[in-house]
Amino acid sequence: MARAATGRPAVVVLGHAYHGRTLLTMSMTAKNVPYKEGFGPFAPEVYRVPSPYPFRWPSGADNAAEEALAALTDTVLTQIGAHNVAAIVAEPIQGEGGFIVPPAGYLKAVQEFATAHGIVFVADEIQTGLGRTGAMFACEHEDVVPDLITTAKALAGGMPLAAVTGRAELMDAVAPGGLGGTYAGNPVACAAALGALETIERDNLVERAQQIEARVIPRLEALLGHDSPVGDVRGRGAMLALEFVKPGTTDPAPEVAKSVAAYCHREGVLTLVCGTFGNVIRLLPPLVISMDLLDEAVSVLEAAISTIRASSEVA
Numbered sequence: 152m153a154r155a156a157t158g159r160p161a162v163v164v165l166g167h168a169y170h171g172r173t174l175l176t177m178s179m180t181a182k183n184v185p186y187k188e189g190f191g192p193f194a195p196e197v198y199r200v201p202s203p204y205p206f207r208w209p210s211g212a213d214n215a216a217e218e219a220l221a222a223l224t225d226t227v228l229t230q231i232g233a234h235n236v237a238a239i240v241a242e243p244i245q246g247e248g249g250f251i252v253p254p255a256g257y258l259k260a261v262q263e264f265a266t267a268h269g270i271v272f273v274a275d276e277i278q279t280g281l282g283r284t285g286a287m288f289a290c291e292h293e294d295v296v297p298d299l300i301t302t303a304k305a306l307a308g309g310m311p312l313a314a315v316t317g318r319a320e321l322m323d324a325v326a327p328g329g330l331g332g333t334y335a336g337n338p339v340a341c342a343a344a345l346g347a348l349e350t351i352e353r354d355n356l357v358e359r360a361q362q363i364e365a366r367v368i369p370r371l372e373a374l375l376g377h378d379s380p381v382g383d384v385r386g387r388g389a390m391l392a393l394e395f396v397k398p399g400t401t402d403p404a405p406e407v408a409k410s411v412a413a414y415c416h417r418e419g420v421l422t423l424v425c426g427t428f429g430n431v432i433r434l435l436p437p438l439v440i441s442m443d444l445l446d447e448a449v450s451v452l453e454a455a456i457s458t459i460r461a462s463s464e465v466a
Contacts, residue, residue, distance in 0.1 A: 152299060152315065153238035153271035156324035161236045163227060163270075166202040167248030167427050170240065170275055179240060181248065182427055200226050202245065203257050206383040206394060207401060216254035224264060233268040238299075243289035246278035249426030250392035250433050252385050258293040265298075271321060273299045277313070278390070281305040282351050282438055285361040285388030292387060308350075310343035356438040360388035363436060363445065367391055370449050374456055380407045380463070381456065391434040394426065403428035407459060414455035420448045 154160065162179065164170065170179040172186065178193035180186050187193070203219035205212035227233050239261060245251040265272040274297035279289035281302065286292055288300065299317035306312050311334065315322070322330075334340075351357065364387065371393060374381040382396035395407040408430045412422045422432050432452075436445055 152317065152321055152325055152330075153273065155326070155329070156321045157237045157269065157271060159235050159237040160196045161198060161231050162196060163198050163200060163223070163231070163236055163239045165241055165245070166199055167204060167245050167251055168199075168202070168240075168242060169245070169247030170242075186247075198226060198231055202248065202251060203253050204249075204251050205254055206385070212254070216257040216260070220257060220260050220264075223261060227264075227268070227270075233270065236268070236270045238271040238273050239265050240273040240275060242275045242279065243293065243295070244279050244284060244387060244390060246433075247425050249394065249428075249431040250386050250390060252387060253293075255293070258290070258295045262295050262297070271298045273297060273301070275301050277301055277303040281347070282357040282360050283388055283390050283435075284386075285357065285364055287351075287357055289387065306347065307340050307343040308347040310340040312337065312340035312344055351438075354439065359438050360390075362442075363389040363438070363440070364391065366442060366445060367434065367436075367449055370453065374453065379456075380404055380460060386434075389434075389436050389438055392425075393432050393434075395430045395432070403430035405429035408432050410459050411452070411455045414458065415451055418451045418454075420451045422452070 164179045166181055168179060168181045169186070170176040175194045177187055177190060178197045181199065200223040201219050203215040205215045208215035208218070210218065227236055241258065241261065243253070243258060262272045274288070274290050274295070276288050276290065281287065283305065284292065290297055298321060299315055301313065301315055303313035306314060368384065368391065371384040371391065374393070375384060378398045380395050380398055381393050382401060383394040386392050395404040395411070396402055397404050405428060408424050411432055412424050415422045422434065425431050425433050436448065
């Protein structure tokens, strides 16, 4: 849509990004294994700029927003040419990359830069959207209104459905018949989406995500410490994560994340390992989870970290 509307070829994405597994979205995704390995060659005219990853920013978290924005603008203006860029695509909170929350002001600055140069700003809210982060859309946390927004996952409560929503002049720029697909407009999936949206509104699930954050974050932050394998705690709403490192460093410890996830699984709690370095455990509790069940799950996670930490100290 952005290419059709602007007549431009280039797409700019961030480091640590995950956007999907079609040829184009796989090209836009940053991580090689398991997403891209063996599936090349990839689509041309996709350019990657650094992601403002506060925990790992070389000159410190306080500089991440300003320096990442400078890198983006330099790439667009001098390497690609702004007149060649159709879209900048970003996850408001990066998902598979490790639940990376951008520094305050970064997304807004990127949006304003895009608008000033006639570039379409696309928010990939497939994982963050529909209440997950404590706002209906994660962009709202940064006062960002994207030109196009992608949704899926929670959109239809598990039924296969995805959507692109945006300004009419962008969507209407595509020639008639240019957008479609075998399963487009599936009536059962669309009915499921109506039900999911109704439930989110009726049960105040956006507020529920905020309550989950307030309940869980203090317990996760208590796990931090110079001698702890938990190097960072981050996220918004019910989209939370712990990054595991070698204590006292920022060196990734993927083996610890894997061990914690395995411990939790044995105790009946499902966690997911993610992150570019495979060292992040992400927590995505259902927005309808009871607080008692949530507390129990976090207790298992705490026990897993305590057990593995103790075994490391003995070793």
